[in-house]
Amino acid sequence: MGEERKIPYKIYLEEKEMPDSWYNVRADMKNKPAPLLNPGTLKPMTVEELSGVFCTELCKQELDDTTAYFEIPEEIREFYKMYRPSPLVRAYCLEKKLQTPAKIYYKFEGNNTSGSHKLNSAIAQAYYAKKQGLKGVTTETGAGQWGTALSMACAYLGLDCQVFMVKCSYEQKPFRREVMRTYGANVTPSPSEKTAVGRKMLEEFPGTTGSLGCAISEAVEAATTQEGYRYVLGSVLNQVLLHQSVIGLETKAAMDKYGIKPDVIIGCAGGGSNLGGLISPFMGQKLRGEADYRFIAVEPASCPSFTRGKFAYDFCDTGKICPLAKMYTLGSGFIPSANHAGGLRYHGMSSVLSQLYHDGYMEAVSVEQTSVFQAAQEFARVEGILPAPESAHAIRAAMDEALKCKETGEEKTILFGLTGTGYFDMVAYERFNNGEMSDSIPTDADLEKGFAGIPKFPGNEF
């Protein structure tokens, strides 16, 4: 491969090259993301209002759209050293397989027991809870990556961790549940008898297998009714994007070290935590006019918030108890047809990314499930890593870009985020291996039903 092989297969930063601060892309946005609104008063939420549910320090991070850098506390940096820096991988084998002149890189966040990038924010949120003197935190989990990450962070800091796990996942994903229990988390199938909202749900729908919306409501209730507890969330929020900026900062440092400049940066988008984290420092350059990049958000065709959603204030949860956020949304009542990328089934999207997309700084594409698993399989066979279905959305788009380069002969540099591993998603792979997988694309009528649930008030036209 001659000259090119100067770039190793994997670029690892040294510990001393790891970022000391998180980068807050909001500081460089001319059009700031719209503030969270109190659903009762429709006024912007204050730190005081939020701090009954979230840790105080995290509320400050949530609302701060002017501070560009937040120093990463020493204890979090120490934790990061246990599984970071994550490798930036040159996909030589994939390039060869695709016979593309493109140069493909991916930042691989799956080399930790949570199996994904979620740990980057879990340790930060757990740290601030501990620092505030709390006893524990509550959260919900669907697919289980966030719950696992939070369990690991809490075990490390000696903090109680209460996870409300959607009942069907609790029963169908016993392995994820046991990883959390091994890390000492208290995992409750939701709906449960532990909360008023859970009891009400069980009374009304005795056989229900639960929903993420209900699990969120239970977790928030558990946080606000127990002394010394707060609620934490693994995506969508501004604070989560801030913490996840460590992905992008490491990537940029590694690329700068070898003089690599990406032309296209690609990430899968559910709530936006990984994509927002990966692109942050590059987007900052673009916003400041220092460099230009193409950014592509990839979402499942079955849950197309960016590509077919509305840009409006909407509820973040189906229980409608959380603040309103302005974002690309399919409506909090939208139920995506069954797909195997649990992490990408959210109806809304980070306000930061929504604003950037709205302002034309970012593109979005939607991809169909079968072609996603084809990409996952092809990638696994040549690059060795078995990707999570969520991550495979980014692989699909990156391969499509690389194949375009093959046609045009362009030697573009493509960077994508490989958020995690698929070890706990083998039921999905089995369906694919057996040829039983389908693409479930919502009709316009399906979408209209979801849009009908978006609240209407002056200034929220869409």
Next chain:
Amino acid sequence: MGEERKIPYKIYLEEKEMPDSWYNVRADMKNKPAPLLNPGTLKPMTVEELSGVFCTELCKQELDDTTAYFEIPEEIREFYKMYRPSPLVRAYCLEKKLQTPAKIYYKFEGNNTSGSHKLNSAIAQAYYAKKQGLKGVTTETGAGQWGTALSMACAYLGLDCQVFMVKCSYEQKPFRREVMRTYGANVTPSPSEKTAVGRKMLEEFPGTTGSLGCAISEAVEAATTQEGYRYVLGSVLNQVLLHQSVIGLETKAAMDKYGIKPDVIIGCAGGGSNLGGLISPFMGQKLRGEADYRFIAVEPASCPSFTRGKFAYDFCDTGKICPLAKMYTLGSGFIPSANHAGGLRYHGMSSVLSQLYHDGYMEAVSVEQTSVFQAAQEFARVEGILPAPESAHAIRAAMDEALKCKETGEEKTILFGLTGTGYFDMVAYERFNNGEMSDSIPTDADLEKGFAGIPKFPGNEF
């Protein structure tokens, strides 16, 4: 932590520092491991005899006990770069948790999709099969790590991969099976209708869920009855230890780079592939009188080949079709009581390690299952990594050594091999989390039954 923090959490070698050759510890052994014997003639097996079953180049490696270094072919080195070097981790958090003055390091081999060190030999064996112009390879798998590794290697090289998977694992570990299928392997539950030995077994025992012994027999039959196929094996053999020496060579290079000298080197021992690979270069120094180390093999109390077995020629498989090997053995008919470390349930042990143990160069301990999972859980909570049950045997012994240092105040440097991750072993963790795990230690009478199956002939007294 002051001065000590000069050692990073994780030491990664650069690509150019990775080993170019495998090291063959047999070359430095004064007492060579006893040769494999033809079970019919009781004469040493020749390359010619072996090459009907194994690839010719691998037969040569198997029988060569004088060449110290074998150059690693370029194509294998390229593959290694996709997931190697593996990190050498300083277990700062575990040390802190144990409050020990000991310095603990582990070489982590789990950061690849096969989830273990097995890939190191799988790619080598697949490479030589490809080079010989074969169409494919056959093998058996129990727990599934070896089958997964071989599937990955074959997918990379475009070689057909036929895996006979013990039927109960095939049914109870569908996720492992699907990983193999995702890599394109043909996975057959054993016993099967595909082979004469399988058909005979099904006729005699219609409801059988299979055994490793039967799966080996089927795989060997499939290899020898199909044009262009050979059989490959993931442990026990000399060639496997040779390939796995990459673990020890990387470890030693990383330690030398930082001026670290281990006092004790610990690894779990099933067939011996990981332990043999880890200790090889260090053992070489000891054999040549250049340095001294303590080596500890850790085995499950339920399958104690070293600590309670006999040193004798025995069958390698329960089907008694493979050559006889001289080793510490519990008898090929010994059935270990159910335990969750499938990779450590083998009745015998590498001939190389057996000879070294016999000659006093290495110690061995056996540990009980419950204490192994206690160690696994404690390790997972502070070090983040969820270990495979097999690997957790080494963790248990390393923690015990570190706790001894706490009592004596000695600042020993302890190195152990962390062979893999436990993502596909959550049934075992669930049992532990629920307090339902037990230790199953064979009685002397149980062992006598196994010993009765060891063949008796002149020179094979025990």
